[in-house]
């Protein structure tokens with residue numbers, strides 16, 4: 156297929172056409188096998204490695220599309236079970252609508268709690284869900300209805316719950332036990348969970364005392380392999396009559412810890428900086444980084460402004476160092492004129508919780524590499 160209208164093949168938005176999606180063959184086959192054998196899977200990785208992209212890629216596979224109905228549900232915006240139910244109910248509804256099925260009667264039969272909110276457009280006959288979150292008075296009942304409905308379908312379903320760690324924040328009691336019992340009752344619906352807060356995800360799925368223990372198999376999504384990513388980037392440059400030296404790709408791969416989103420951002424900018432017929436070299440790299448950071452500068456300032464002064468100073472210190480092991484050591488506290496080890500400790504906790512700082516192999520660093528570079532240069 157030709158994509159003449161695509162000017163830059165390094166896609167940094169959510170929907171990546173298959174032609175611009177890099178590899179993940181092994182992972183996709185593994186997931187297909189899991190699903191075909193009725194196993195639930197939880198995908199974990201550091202942020203921006205490609206979990207969501209992988210799920211979409213999986214759902215686009217012919218073998219999946221032909222045999223399953225797929226539901227992708229991002230529960231990140233949900234802060235309660237009620238909101239999660241609403242998002243899930245909506246996505247089931249939208250999916251049904253997109254498929255233009257004749258199954259509205261079955262939907263209404265099962266989804267009693269959402270039924271009242273559906274209106275059919277008088278002219279087009281299009282159904283619309285007009286119910287608000289507040290209409291879900293008993294989330295557990297709605298949830299049960301949704302799962303019963305999925306189970307009643309003649310085609311097995313796959314439900315992907317992205318950002319699943321979010322359930323740990325819900326205020327309601329016994330969420331995990333409730334979800335587990337519903338999921339366990341499903342005979343022909345398979346679940347994919349995914350999340351980037353590895354600690355929380357591990358606690359949910361790997362603690363013996365928690366309901367989800369042994370209810371899903373863990374898939375640790377690794378970075379794309381260096382040779383695979385190099386071949387991918389080289390090929391895309393070549394397709395547009397451009398070249399890139401492999402040393403540039405290698406440098407990006409190392410500097411950004413092989414994290415897909417950062418590599419794609421850099422490649423996107425490097426591609427833009429390379430004229431037709433030209434070769435991208437290490438000299439372009441500095442400029443590309445500068446350009447990306449410049450666009451984000453306003454958002455970095457805002458992120459700094461919402462921190463307390465102690466958190467801000469600690470973040471600036473970590474940014475300045477690049478990566479630090481002993482954040483509470485006397486030497487570090489003194490060097491950066493931070494108040495004391497205990498204030499550093501509490502500021503660090505907040506920065507980690509908010510995912511502004513990451514613990515990486517025993518070293519602390521600013522989670523967003525570009526933000527880190529910016530701090531390094533500006534403080």
Ligand SMILES: Nc1ncnc2c1ncn2[C@@H]1O[C@H](COP(=O)(O)OP(=O)(O)OP(=O)(O)O)[C@@H](O)[C@H]1O
Nearest residue numbers: 167168176177202203204205206207208351415416
């Ligand atoms: N295999 C791939 N080929 C090309 N681009 C990819 C691939 N996987 C992911 N990307 C791109 O990398 C970025 C990050 O991917 P994605 O959003 O899937 O990561 P994630 O692990 O879900 O991140 P988060 O933890 O922040 O939700 C996206 O912009 C996506 O377009």
Ligand SMILES: [Mg+2]
Nearest residue numbers: 206207208317
């Ligand atoms: Mg994601």
